[in-house]
Amino acid sequence: MSTTVTDPPSAAGNATDLAVEVEGITKRFPGVIANQDVTFAVARGTVHAIVGENGAGKSTLMKMLYGVQRPDEGTIRINGESVSLHSPADAIKHGVGMVFQHFMLADNLTVTENVVLGAEKLHGIGAGARAEITRISDEYGLGIDPRDLVADLGVGARQRVEILKVLYRGARTIILDEPTAVLVPQEVDELFGNLRELKREGITVLFISHKLDEVLSVADRVTVIRRGMTIDTVLPQDVTSRQLAELMVGSELPTPQTEESTVTDRVVLSIADVTLAGAGRTVLEDVTLDLHAGEVVGIAGVEGNGQAELVEVVMGMREPARGRIELEGTDISDWDVRRIREAGVGYIPEDRHRQGLLLDSPLWENRMLGHQTQEPASKNGILTNAAARTDTERIVREYDVRTPSIHVTVGSLSGGNQQKLIIGREMSHAPKVLVASHPTRGVDVGAQAAIWDLIREARREGLAVLLISADLEELIGLSDTIKVILRGRITGEFDPDVVTSQELGSAMTGAGKDAS
Amino acid sequence: MKFSPRRLVLTLAAPVLAVVVAFVITSLVLLAVGDPVAKVWSTLLSEPRPRTLVNIVNSAITYYIAAVAVAIGFKMKLFNIGVDGQYRIAAFAAALVAGQGWLPGGLNIVLAMLVAMLVGGFWAGIAGWLKVTRGVSEVISTIMLNTISAGLVGWGLRTWGTRAEGSNTRNTTEIPESSQLEGLALVADAPNRVYTLVVLAVLVGIVYWFIINRTRFGFDVRATGESESAAVASGVKVPRMVLIAMIASGAVAGLISMPAFFGADHSYGLNFQEGVGFIGIGIALLGRNHPVGIAFAAVLWSWLEKASDGLQLQAGVSPALVYIIQGVILLAVVIAYEVVARFERRMEQKQVTRQLDTATPEGASA
Numbered sequence: 001m002s003t004t005v006t007d008p009p010s011a012a013g014n015a016t017d018l019a020v021e022v023e024g025i026t027k028r029f030p031g032v033i034a035n036q037d038v039t040f041a042v043a044r045g046t047v048h049a050i051v052g053e054n055g056a057g058k059s060t061l062m063k064m065l066y067g068v069q070r071p072d073e074g075t076i077r078i079n080g081e082s083v084s085l086h087s088p089a090d091a092i093k094h095g096v097g098m099v100f101q102h103f104m105l106a107d108n109l110t111v112t113e114n115v116v117l118g119a120e121k122l123h124g125i126g127a128g129a130r131a132e133i134t135r136i137s138d139e140y141g142l143g144i145d146p147r148d149l150v151a152d153l154g155v156g157a158r159q160r161v162e163i164l165k166v167l168y169r170g171a172r173t174i175i176l177d178e179p180t181a182v183l184v185p186q187e188v189d190e191l192f193g194n195l196r197e198l199k200r201e202g203i204t205v206l207f208i209s210h211k212l213d214e215v216l217s218v219a220d221r222v223t224v225i226r227r228g229m230t231i232d233t234v235l236p237q238d239v240t241s242r243q244l245a246e247l248m249v250g251s252e253l254p255t256p257q258t259e260e261s262t263v264t265d266r267v268v269l270s271i272a273d274v275t276l277a278g279a280g281r282t283v284l285e286d287v288t289l290d291l292h293a294g295e296v297v298g299i300a301g302v303e304g305n306g307q308a309e310l311v312e313v314v315m316g317m318r319e320p321a322r323g324r325i326e327l328e329g330t331d332i333s334d335w336d337v338r339r340i341r342e343a344g345v346g347y348i349p350e351d352r353h354r355q356g357l358l359l360d361s362p363l364w365e366n367r368m369l370g371h372q373t374q375e376p377a378s379k380n381g382i383l384t385n386a387a388a389r390t391d392t393e394r395i396v397r398e399y400d401v402r403t404p405s406i407h408v409t410v411g412s413l414s415g416g417n418q419q420k421l422i423i424g425r426e427m428s429h430a431p432k433v434l435v436a437s438h439p440t441r442g443v444d445v446g447a448q449a450a451i452w453d454l455i456r457e458a459r460r461e462g463l464a465v466l467l468i469s470a471d472l473e474e475l476i477g478l479s480d481t482i483k484v485i486l487r488g489r490i491t492g493e494f495d496p497d498v499v500t501s502q503e504l505g506s507a508m509t510g511a512g513k514d515a516s
Numbered sequence: 517m518k519f520s521p522r523r524l525v526l527t528l529a530a531p532v533l534a535v536v537v538a539f540v541i542t543s544l545v546l547l548a549v550g551d552p553v554a555k556v557w558s559t560l561l562s563e564p565r566p567r568t569l570v571n572i573v574n575s576a577i578t579y580y581i582a583a584v585a586v587a588i589g590f591k592m593k594l595f596n597i598g599v600d601g602q603y604r605i606a607a608f609a610a611a612l613v614a615g616q617g618w619l620p621g622g623l624n625i626v627l628a629m630l631v632a633m634l635v636g637g638f639w640a641g642i643a644g645w646l647k648v649t650r651g652v653s654e655v656i657s658t659i660m661l662n663t664i665s666a667g668l669v670g671w672g673l674r675t676w677g678t679r680a681e682g683s684n685t686r687n688t689t690e691i692p693e694s695s696q697l698e699g700l701a702l703v704a705d706a707p708n709r710v711y712t713l714v715v716l717a718v719l720v721g722i723v724y725w726f727i728i729n730r731t732r733f734g735f736d737v738r739a740t741g742e743s744e745s746a747a748v749a750s751g752v753k754v755p756r757m758v759l760i761a762m763i764a765s766g767a768v769a770g771l772i773s774m775p776a777f778f779g780a781d782h783s784y785g786l787n788f789q790e791g792v793g794f795i796g797i798g799i800a801l802l803g804r805n806h807p808v809g810i811a812f813a814a815v816l817w818s819w820l821e822k823a824s825d826g827l828q829l830q831a832g833v834s835p836a837l838v839y840i841i842q843g844v845i846l847l848a849v850v851i852a853y854e855v856v857a858r859f860e861r862r863m864e865q866k867q868v869t870r871q872l873d874t875a876t877p878e879g880a881s882a
Contacts, residue, residue, distance in 0.1 A: 356746065
């Protein structure tokens with residue numbers, strides 16, 4: 001599978017002392033395969049990282065280990081014993097605890113109260129519990145005072161309280177879901193110190209992340225997951241952050257081919273000096289880019305570096321603090337979403353379930369969504385259902401949406417077919433600009449190729465496409481220009497004809513200073 | 517939505533299931549306390565006398581409008597508990613205006629209804645505005661506004677109400693005779709009549725159905741209720757919709773007491789029917805926010821209520837038994853809807869997969 005990394009020494013080492021073994025795990029949701037034949041093993045007393053892009057299936061896998069969901073196929077062994085986990089309580093019984101990305105603490109209670117909540121039987125709720133918390137805190141160097149009010153604690157300390165909570169319940173294996181996402185760099189260092197301490201005391205840590213540098217600095221083993229499958233398990237000293245990124249993003253997928261350039265010199269969408277303030281920091285800073293008719297501009301970046309916010313600003317869901325956005329020379333910066341969409345900006349949202357569709361509504365009603373003010377959805381404020389249905393039939397035919405009828409709920413279709421419906425709908429209103437956010441995320445390979453074709457066709461017809469993707473092959477294959485976004489800034493521009501995934505990967509992590 | 521027998525069966529399954537469960541549980545309660553089960557049901561289910569039938573219809577009219585007012589909020593996942601306060605204050609304001617008799621006959625009625633809608637809409641709008649600008653939950657604010665409206669109306673009645681000779685209660689001025697509606701003799705042999713403004717209830721139902729299902733505005737409402745994030749991405753301004761939906765809900769709430777006011781009461785006073793707003797919540801739930809479903813639910817509700825009058829006399833059982841039946845129906849219906857909805861979703865997914873597997877042999881090329 002992997003091409004650049006030498007044969008992984010995954011099976012080597014102390015194979016007898018495995019804390020967790022996962023073998024052949026498959027989990028399907030309607031229309032989506034979240035995990036397929038996932039296999040890896042975690043040695044006791046190590047930090048084992050699971051890396052993969054968002055949507056690669058990491059979270060589902062962890063939920064199965066924690067008993068929140070159950071695998072359709074495959075076995076989970078904990079300490080050599082095959083287990084069937086029905087609930088988090090089961091998982092705890094087997095010594096597996098999980099710390100979620102979003103903390104589950106009551107602010108107005110003390111540390112002790114938070115820790116004993118739901119585990120009152122273990123050491124009571126009074127002095128006994130406090131003594132135990134102090135003991136755990138000292139043993140693992142967590143530095144937690146049981147009498148503190150949680151509301152007074154910082155983010156890092158709250159995370160340590162969460163870790164303490166699972167240790168208190170007797171966990172010997174701790175799953176941390178994206179633990180660094182909420183931390184500032186100093187806190188990250190502190191957390192890594194704690195993890196090393198835990199490791200020394202024989203605790204096993206499963207660490208989920210997509211921040212490669214962090215993973216390499218703290219993990220003893222790294223398992224890479226892509227599209228629900230285990231790609232490889234590697235030792236951090238054997239790989240560079242670039243190679244890891246390549247494993248994560250993959251290169252053996254059907255490669256999108258760039259065709260003859262159709263780029264014109266007519267600017268359709270112009271974004272100038274856009275700055276967006278977020279909670280406590282700037283999420284976008286002086287972003288400037290032009291989209292020409294017939295051009296696909298790809299935005300490459302590690303998730304969470306401002307891509308989502310850039311899309312929201314362009315679509316009018318957020319107001320930029322500074323800067324201008326012009327559509328064919330008209331300033332649209334302070335227009336609302338509806339007006340922007342009516343003016344000819346098509347939108348393929350990042351999360352089609354949350355933003356692109358009404359899952360419990362039939363296909364033809366979803367055909368109207370986002371275009372409810374335009375024909376064929378409505379006329380003078382009155383819905384024209386019949387016209388919308390007819391047009392939905394056309395979209396189903398022309399865009400090859402596999403469905404038994406346009407009257408079934410869109411939620412019963414597979415991800416790829418849902419996405420084809422969305423693209424068909426957006427393309428049906430003669431857009432000038434198409435904002436495509438992760439257009440092939442979570443769709444099968446066949447639909448992926450079809451969607452690429454559709455985007456290429458849009459480009460041929462003179463659309464300006466803003467393509468945001470985590471899939472570097474997709475970006476390189478479809479884009480005419482690739483811009484790299486890092487911490488809310490456009491930090492580099494690449495020509496997709498000559499750039500390699502490695503170069504992009506290092507520019508995305510800010511590793512290669514020679515980028516632009 | 518395309519008609520299919522399966523969908524129809526599933527739609528009816530939940531409420532029927534709920535009523536059956538209520539029937540069984542109530543029977544068990546009766547058995548447990550040693551009351552005559554058969555006698556109770558024969559009393560409740562016997563054909564009502566013409567007079568009772570008219571009463572059932574009249575109270576169903578009131579409940580129907582109340583339930584539609586609640587349903588408007590429900591469509592957007594807004595929980596307007598304040599229908600009760602909105603219709604009370606609206607009814608009082610309308611009674612004050614109508615009592616003046618500024619306009620002749622029918623026009624006076626129309627004016628009063630407009631006032632009621634304005635006041636009801638305004639009162640609900642306060643809660644909507646608080647939610648949009650300050651993030652105050654509409655559940656909290658409407659329930660507070662209920663209490664405030666009760667106080668305001670009490671104060672208003674002291675200030676503007678008059679005490680009739682030999683009475684110790686206050687009423688607003690009675691509306692002129694030309695504005696009093698005699699009622700429709702729809703039931704043969706009944707000494708009483710169905711409120712003329714049954715027409716209003718029908719109209720409210722039709723307009724509600726049309727706006728929700730046939731207008732772009734209604735599409736925005738439904739989209740917001742189904743998925744706020746998808747609605748935002750589609751260009752719906754959610755705060756604005758929240759405000760409009762609350763005002764609309766309150767405006768309809770303002771109409772609740774109009775049929776009874778012009779058909780029977782003629783003034784606002786002691787005999788004003790309270791608590792209809794809360795009954796409306798239950799009926800909207802049972803009727804699944806659908807204009808026809810709500811109609812059936814409203815009739816069932818008022819049937820149970822009116823039929824319960826005979827329980828004490830004929831079966832020796834407290835009429836409060838009906839509250840148990842109504843309560844169990846509501847509990848059961850909430851559960852049943854969820855169960856049926858999940859079942860429906862799973863069935864459809866299976867069906868789609870099956871049909872696609874058999875129907876697309878050319879699926880190899882993508």
